[in-house]
Amino acid sequence: MYSRFYKTDLKSNTSLIIKIGILIAVLWGGLLSSAKAQLTLSSSVNWGDDKYMENIFGISSIQATNSTPGYSAYSVASRFKDVGVNVSVRHFMTQNIGIMGQIG
Numbered sequence: 827m828y829s830r831f832y833k834t835d836l837k838s839n840t841s842l843i844i845k846i847g848i849l850i851a852v853l854w855g856g857l858l859s860s861a862k863a864q865l866t867l868s869s870s871v872n873w874g875d876d877k878y879m880e881n882i883f884g885i886s887s888i889q890a891t892n893s894t895p896g897y898s899a900y901s902v903a904s905r906f907k908d909v910g911v912n913v914s915v916r917h918f919m920t921q922n923i924g925i926m927g928q929i930g
Contacts, residue, residue: 843872845872847868847869866916867911868912870909871906873904875904884900913930
């Protein structure tokens with residue numbers, strides 16, 4: 827399990843993103859010390875605080891008034907921002923050189 831904390835400065839307001847996920851790695855091709863390939867599966871959940879969500883997804887009354895399509899004002903509270911799944915495969919040709927493919 828891993829977690830990351832991001833502090834961003836949006837419009838001079840400090841906001842917070844928390845990323846929590848699970849990482850599973852499988853090595854194959856021999857003993858773990860001499861494995862030639864690695865399959866990694868990971869998932870994550872991102873949560874944003876009020877300031878982050880409002881700055882990224884909110885629409886102020888001024889923005890709504892100036893919008894061409896006529897958007898309504900929209901306020902966003904803290905919540906889960908997104909959920910992700912990632913799969914990657916690595917093949918090691920030498921100790922220092924490898925190829926990686928990733929989806930997610």
